[in-house]
Amino acid sequence: MSTDAGATGATTRVSVIGASGRMGSEVCRAVEAADGLELVGRFDVDDDLGDLAGADVVVEFSVPDASATNVAHCVDRGVHVVVGTTGWSDEKLTDLRTRLEDHPEVGVLIAPNFAIGAVLMMAFAAKAAEFYESAEVIELHHPDKVDAPSGTAARTADLIGAAREQAGLGPVPDATTHDPDGARGGRTHGIPVHSVRLRGLVAHQEVLFGQTGEMLTIRHDSFDRVSFMPGVVAAVRKVSEHPGLTVGLEHYLGI
Ligand SMILES: NC(=O)C1=CN([C@@H]2O[C@H](COP(=O)(O)OP(=O)(O)OC[C@H]3O[C@@H](n4cnc5c(N)ncnc54)[C@H](O)[C@@H]3O)[C@@H](O)[C@H]2O)C=CC1
Ligand SMILES: O=C(O)C1=N[C@H](C(=O)O)C[C@H](O)C1
DSSP states (O other): OOOOHHHHOOOEEEEEETTTSHHHHHHHHHHHHSTTEEEEEEEOTTOOOTTGGGOSEEEEOOOHHHHHHHHHHHHHTTOEEEEOOOOOOHHHHHHHHHHHHTOTTOEEEEOSOOOHHHHHHHHHHHHHGGGOSEEEEEEEEOTTOOOSSOHHHHHHHHHHHHHHHHTTOOOOOOOOOOOTTOTTOEEETTEEEEEEEOTTOOEEEEEEEEETTEEEEEEEEEOSGGGGHHHHHHHHHHGGGSOEEEESTHHHHTO
C-alpha cells in the first residue's frame, strides 16, 4: 500500500464516496490538483463500492444514514478512510472501534469540520468554557443541509459541556419555564444550540459566552467549500500514520 507520498515520492490512490455531492465534487477537484495524490474512483448512491477502485485512502462525504455502512466496507478491505459526513452517534462510533480491532493497521479519521478556522474555533471554545457562567451555540447553514444541529455545533457543545463538568460548573442559567414552540433551541450536553437555515449561507457558527458585565463571541465563517479542502488533503496524507479511530482533525494538526 503506497500512502506516504511525502516521504517516499509514491502516489496515494484516492477514491471518493459521495462524489456527486457538494463536498464530494469539491474533494475530487482538490485530490486531482494535489501533488502525490491520484483520484482513482468516484462513487455515489447505488454504486457498487467493490474494491473501491484499488484506493489506498477513501474520502467519505455522503449522508448520515449511509456513512457507517460505507466506512465499514472500507475498513473490512483494509483501506484507510477520511470521513466528513455528520451524524456519528456514540453507538456507531463504538461499533466502528470494535470493527477496527480486526484491522489494527487501518486508520479512520472522522472530522465534523475540516476548515482550519473551525477546528481552532472549537479548541478556543473548549478553552474558554470554564471561565463563563453562560454558553450558547448558534450555527448557520445553507437550507439544503439535512441534519440539525450541525456536526460542528454538536461537537462544540460537547467540548464545552465536558470542560464545564471538569471545572465543576453547574447547568447554564436559564429561567425559562414556558417555551411551547421550542424557541430556546435544542440542547447538546446541556448547552443550548440554535440552528439557522438561510439561502446564501454556506457554513457559519458563533459560540457565545457570558457572565455578569461581559460577553465573548467566537465566530467562524466558511464562505466557500474550498475552505475545507486543505484539511481534507492533509488528512488524506496523514491518515495511514494514525491507525485506529480518531475523532477531530485537531489530533492530526497538533492543536
Ligand atoms: N466535515 C466537514 O468539514 C464537512 C462535512 N459536511 C458533511 O458532509 C455530508 C455531505 O454534505 P454535502 O456534500 O453538502 O451533501 P450533498 O447532499 O451535496 O452530497 C451527498 C452525496 O452523497 C450521496 N449519497 C447518498 N447516499 C449515498 C450512499 N448510500 N452512498 C454513497 N453516496 C451517497 C448523494 O447522492 C450526494 O451526491 C453532510 O453530512 C455534511 O454535514 C459538509 C461540509 C463540510
Ligand atoms: O452540511 C454542511 O454544509 C456542513 N456540515 C458540517 C457540519 O454539520 O458541521 C460541517 C460544516 O458546518 C458544513
